[in-house]
Amino acid sequence: MNPTISDTDNRTDGREHDRYPLSRTEPQTGGKRKAVDESARNATICVVGLGYVGLPLAVGFARADYRVIGYDVDESTVERLQAGIDTTGDLSDDAVRDGDISYTTSAGAIADAEYVIVAVPTPIDDRNGPNLEHVESAARTVGSKMTAGTTAILESTVYPGATREVFVPALEDASGMTAGEDFFVGYSPERATPGDEDRSVEDVVKVVSGQNEKVLEDIAQRYESVVDAGVHRAPSIEVAEASKVVENAQRDLNIAFVNELSVAFDQMDVDARDVLEAAGTKWNFHDYRPGLVGGHCIPVDPYFLAYRSSRDGFEPELLRRSRVVNESIPDHVAELTIGALNECHKTLCESRVLVLGLAYKPNVGDIRNSKVADVVDALTDYDVDVEGFDPLADDDDVRETFGLDVQERLSFDGIDAIVLATPHPEFEQFDLEAVANALAETPALIDVTGSIDEDVATDAGFVYRTL
Incomplete structure (x- = not known):
C-alpha cells in the first residue's frame, strides 16, 4: 500500500480527475461567497470534532443548505448539541438547532x-514537540468507516508534511484503500x-x-459556498500547512519583540507604551503590544514549524528565542x-x-493554556495569598486547573493588589x-494589557504598573 498521496486521481464515483502534479496548482484568492448548483448541495459533509473549530464549521455548512453530520467522541458534548445548546459560546442555540445537521457519537454515520x-x-x-495522536486516531476512525470516493480534509494545525506523513497513512491503513x-x-x-x-x-x-488541481477545485467550491470572504487556493498541501503555522509564528515573533522592549524599558524607567505610541506615528510601523501569550x-x-525545520537540519533560533521571551512574561508580571x-x-x-x-483572552471563558495560571504560580512562590475571579470561566475548572x-x-x-490579567x-x-x-489602604493595580489609563488609575489612589 502506498503511504503517500498519489498524483494520479481516478475517482471511483463516476467523476473523472486528470493527473496534475502538485506544483502545477496556481494560488488564487476568491471574493464573495459563490453559488453552488443544487446537485452539489446534495452532498453530505461530516465534521469530525465539534469544538471551537469544528462546530462553527458544521453550522456554516448547514446554513449553506448542505446535509451535515457532526461527529464527536465526547458523549456530553453531543448530548448538549442534540438538545440545541451551543457548547462553544461563539454561536447561539438557534444556530446549533437550525439547518439539516445531526450530531452523533456513532462513527458509522x-x-x-x-x-x-x-x-x-x-x-x-x-x-x-507536535502531538498528533488525535489526528491519527481520527484518521483511523474515518478510514474504517468511509466509502470509496470520499474526500477527507484535515483542518487541524500540523507541521508541513504531516498530512502526508500521518493523516494519509492512517486513512489508508484503516480503510484498505x-x-x-x-x-x-x-x-x-x-x-x-x-x-x-x-x-x-x-x-x-x-x-x-488538495492533492491535485481537480481535488483542489472540488474542495474550494465547497468552501466558497460557505465563506463570504473568499477562498485562497494554495499550490500544495505543504504550502497550506506551512501558512497556518507561519501566521501565528509571525505574531509570536512580533509580540516577543515588544515584550522584550517592555522589560528593557522598565529597567530604564521609560514607559514602553509611550515609546510604542510615538514609534507608531510612522506609516510603516506595525502596532503590536506587550502581553501574556x-x-x-x-x-x-x-x-x-521549529520541529519540522530542525528535523530537516536547520535550527530556527529566532522562533525558539521568541518562545523563550514570551514564556518569561508571567514571571515578569509577578x-x-x-x-x-x-x-x-x-x-x-x-x-x-x-x-x-x-481566561487566555478577553470575551471567552476558555482557561486552557492560559498563561494567567503561570502568573498565579509565580506569585504564590513569593508566599502571596492569591485569589481569582473570572465572570466567564467555570469556577470548578479554575479551581482544578489553577489551584487557587x-x-x-x-x-x-x-485585597492589597489587583492584577487585571x-x-x-x-x-x-x-x-x-x-x-x-x-x-486595603494604598492598593496596587497591575494592568497587564494596559487597558486602563494610568492617570485615571493613579488619581483613583492606585500604585499602577503595566507591561
Whole structure:
C-alpha cells in the first residue's frame, strides 16, 4: 500500500480527475461567497470534532443548505448539541438547532458523507514537540468507516508534511484503500477566532489545498459556498500547512519583540507604551503590544514549524528565542506585582492579591493554556495569598486547573493588589475610585494589557504598573 498521496486521481464515483502534479496548482484568492448548483448541495459533509473549530464549521455548512453530520467522541458534548445548546459560546442555540445537521457519537454515520472534515486538537507534548495522536486516531476512525470516493480534509494545525506523513497513512491503513485512487485528500487550516463576533467562519478568507488541481477545485467550491470572504487556493498541501503555522509564528515573533522592549524599558524607567505610541506615528510601523501569550495557537504553532525545520537540519533560533521571551512574561508580571506591593509598604506573606480575568483572552471563558495560571504560580512562590475571579470561566475548572481560591461573587474586601490579567468587557464598568476605596489602604493595580489609563488609575489612589 502506498503511504503517500498519489498524483494520479481516478475517482471511483463516476467523476473523472486528470493527473496534475502538485506544483502545477496556481494560488488564487476568491471574493464573495459563490453559488453552488443544487446537485452539489446534495452532498453530505461530516465534521469530525465539534469544538471551537469544528462546530462553527458544521453550522456554516448547514446554513449553506448542505446535509451535515457532526461527529464527536465526547458523549456530553453531543448530548448538549442534540438538545440545541451551543457548547462553544461563539454561536447561539438557534444556530446549533437550525439547518439539516445531526450530531452523533456513532462513527458509522461517517459512511454517509462524501466529504469528511477533521478538526481535532493538535497540542504539543512535554518536550514542545507536535502531538498528533488525535489526528491519527481520527484518521483511523474515518478510514474504517468511509466509502470509496470520499474526500477527507484535515483542518487541524500540523507541521508541513504531516498530512502526508500521518493523516494519509492512517486513512489508508484503516480503510484498505489508496489515497488518490480510492479516496481523495485535502488540507484547509482552521482560522477560528473564539470571542470575535466580527470574524466568524463566513468572514475570514479560507486557505484550501488538495492533492491535485481537480481535488483542489472540488474542495474550494465547497468552501466558497460557505465563506463570504473568499477562498485562497494554495499550490500544495505543504504550502497550506506551512501558512497556518507561519501566521501565528509571525505574531509570536512580533509580540516577543515588544515584550522584550517592555522589560528593557522598565529597567530604564521609560514607559514602553509611550515609546510604542510615538514609534507608531510612522506609516510603516506595525502596532503590536506587550502581553501574556496564551491560547491554542500563538504559543503552540511556532513549535510545529521549529520541529519540522530542525528535523530537516536547520535550527530556527529566532522562533525558539521568541518562545523563550514570551514564556518569561508571567514571571515578569509577578515581579511587577511584587514591586508594586513593596512600594505600597506591604508585607508579602501577609498580602492578598486578586487576579481578575483567568481566561487566555478577553470575551471567552476558555482557561486552557492560559498563561494567567503561570502568573498565579509565580506569585504564590513569593508566599502571596492569591485569589481569582473570572465572570466567564467555570469556577470548578479554575479551581482544578489553577489551584487557587476562586471568588464566585466579586469582593475587594481586604485585597492589597489587583492584577487585571484578562480585561473582559465586564471589567470596563468598574468605578476605579470606588474600587480603590474598597481595597486595603494604598492598593496596587497591575494592568497587564494596559487597558486602563494610568492617570485615571493613579488619581483613583492606585500604585499602577503595566507591561
